[in-house]
Amino acid sequence: MPSPDLETGLLYTLKKEAGSVLPIDIWYEGEIWVFHPVGSIDTTSSVDLEGTLIEGIDQGMRWVIPDLTDVRYVSSAGIRVFISSAKVLKRETGDLRFSTPNNNVSEVLRLSGLLKFLKVYPDNAAAIHSFTQK
Secondary structure: OHHHHHHHHHHHHHHHHHOOOOEEEEEEEEEEEEEEOOOEEOOOOOHHHHHHHHHHHOOOOOOOEEEEEEEEEEEEHHHHHHHHHHHHHHHOEEEEOEEOHHHHHHHHHHHHHHHHHOOOOOHHHHHHHHHHOH
């Protein structure tokens, strides 16, 4: 597990990367990282989300939960970010699991086919717990 200084630096770097269009709160539970974007994940804001996720993966993050509580909308660009991040994480023996999408976002995830290979949990606690049940 990384040292506290490394974890603090990683968290700072990820927040700094996410700052321009899409606000993203990031925290971790052990080695599980929770990303909480606020707003819509569309063509413009998906660039911030993708940059933040790739930066974290490059720095060793492997278990990721996008907390979709405050996401109002996900466009095809956002779906692409989730798919590409999930593929990279799988290659690195990690995983991506969703938490708390609203009905509109759930429908977009379902229609896109993402729910066929990515899991959704009703809250962060359930998503975090799912990683510990290996």
